[in-house]
Amino acid sequence: MLVLGLYVAAFFGTYLVSSRLLKSFFEREGFNSLKTVTFGDESAVKANRVASVISVITVFWLWVAFTNSVIPLPKLPGPFSGDVTFTYTAQLEDGTTDDAEVTMRVYREDIQQTVDADGNPGQEPEPAAVEPGDGFAKNDSLTVARYGFKVINVWKNDEVSKKEGSTVVALNGIPVGPGEAVEIPEGTISLTDKGTPTFAPATGLRMARLYLPAPEIVLSRFIWLNQEGYQGYTLLEHTRFSLQRVLLGFLFGALVGIPIGYAMGLTSWSRGWFDPIVEFMRPIPPLALIPLIIIWFGIGELGKVVLLFLAALWIMIIAARSGVSGVAISKVHAAYSLGASKWQILSRVIVPNSLPDIFTGARVAMGVCWGTVVAAELVAANVGLGKMIVTASKFQQTDIIIVGIIVIGIIGFMIEVGMRALENWLIPWKGKV
Structure with a gap:
């Protein structure tokens, strides 16, 4: 929720700045800027590249x-x-109590993965030196990793x-029982169900590196x-290997799906024959x-290509069927009135209008x-992203997982952008006829 809140705040904050203070700088010039009514007109809504850059940042x-x-x-x-440092109060069976201190040295959780100037790996720090103190409860010193x-x-x-009957009855002077905790600015001290x-x-x-490594760690990986x-x-x-499988599966799916x-x-007859199969699958x-x-x-490889073929097949069938069904009947009648044959109707009217x-x-x-x-x-x-x-994931190598996710996302984005560019190049009449 915190991440979502920060993202939403950044969205509205940058929008207000760009729309109020820098409006004249961001305004697009052209035909759409001359329209008096653009709200609800999809043709007037184009992606603001400045907003895209700010979103990524x-x-x-x-x-x-x-x-x-x-x-x-x-x-x-x-x-x-x-x-x-915090204190604990130990109590004996006769009611006698004594206080002692515990000094915890909290160190970086990844310190053993670092190296010094000589190339030696980092070592876990030694506990702080403390005097045992007087009384039957003695001072302690330990180490613990961050997020540990x-x-x-x-x-x-x-x-x-x-x-022998010694129990902990208070932490930092606050009476506690088994399962209870005391919050301090440096962390949480508590007792287990057995009083430890x-x-x-x-x-x-x-977040710890195990859950979300920093960008520079992901880059080095x-x-x-x-x-x-x-x-x-x-x-x-x-x-x-992943791209090769996708392209082969999609290609075969398109080659079979579009004609169907x-x-x-x-x-x-074809509608009746294939419709139950398509709608079932x-x-x-x-x-x-x-x-x-x-x-x-x-x-x-064959199994993966077949799976991708099936993933693309039904989508391409429905897209081609929808494209044919969406051709305006007036265009077909006009072509017939000019003496066009069925092949000319298919190649000059139906195919161009169904391509979008x-x-x-x-x-x-x-x-x-x-x-x-x-x-x-x-x-x-055996291979692939x-x-x-x-x-x-089996070895908790989160940085490798994030590298794979980023590569998958970038390639998916590039595929989408490439398909849009190819569509604009091959079908310049989309939305104009």
Whole structure:
């Protein structure tokens, strides 16, 4: 909810600035700027590229703000690091009490993954030096990683053990019982259900590297994946295999689906023959077919291409059928009145007017195929972006997972932009006739 709130605030804040203070700078020139009424007119609504840039920057800033990144951007409150001391009160069976201090040294959770100037790995810090103190309860000193949790056996060096009747009855002077906690600025001290003290450092609003690594860590992993590879393949090779599967599956789906869609839109027999099959298969998610595809075709390339073929097929059939059905009958009558043959009607009227719907279906089919191939690789593959992600998840390598997600998103975006450009180039008459 906090992320959503910050994103919404950034959206409205930048909108107000751009629309009020910089309105004249951002105004587009051209025919649409001369329209007196544009609200509700889709042709007058074009993407504001400045808003797109700000949106991407906002998402990047939120990423930085919620991590322990070194990038100099405003960040949310971070986790506590350093030394913190709190007291516990031990009580004996005869009612005698004694106070002792516990000093916790909180260190960076990734310190063992760092190296010094000589290339030596970082070492977990030593506990702070403390005097044991007087009384039967002795002072303790321990270490704990940020975002970590430590169970503190305070009786380890006490003169009276827990088995001998010593119990903790207060933390920082506040009476507590088993299962209760005391909040301090540096974290949370509490008692377990069996009465043993614990300490959890304050995490702030940032996330640990395990859950969300910083952008610079993801970038370094991206470079490493291209140089060293993962599971025997570089990132480029993982990407190439995934793209190859998508393009083959989509191509075969379009080659089969478009003619069937045209047939369904032009003849009642074809509509009656294919309609039950198409409407039955269309709602079935492609991923539901994975077990059957594996049984029939195995986990090799053929099975994945067949799965992607089925993912694209029904979409292309419906798009082609919709395109034919959407051709204005007045255009067909006009062509007949001029002496056009059925082949001329098909090639000069129906195909040109149905291409916009077919391209819309192709964009949807490519998106579905791209999402399906990644999911299919999660289940059955030896190489591919999906395989890389699922393998990394087993070893909690979140940075590799995020690299894979970013690559998938960028390629999906490029596919969509490329399909739009191809549509504008091949169908310049869209929306004009």
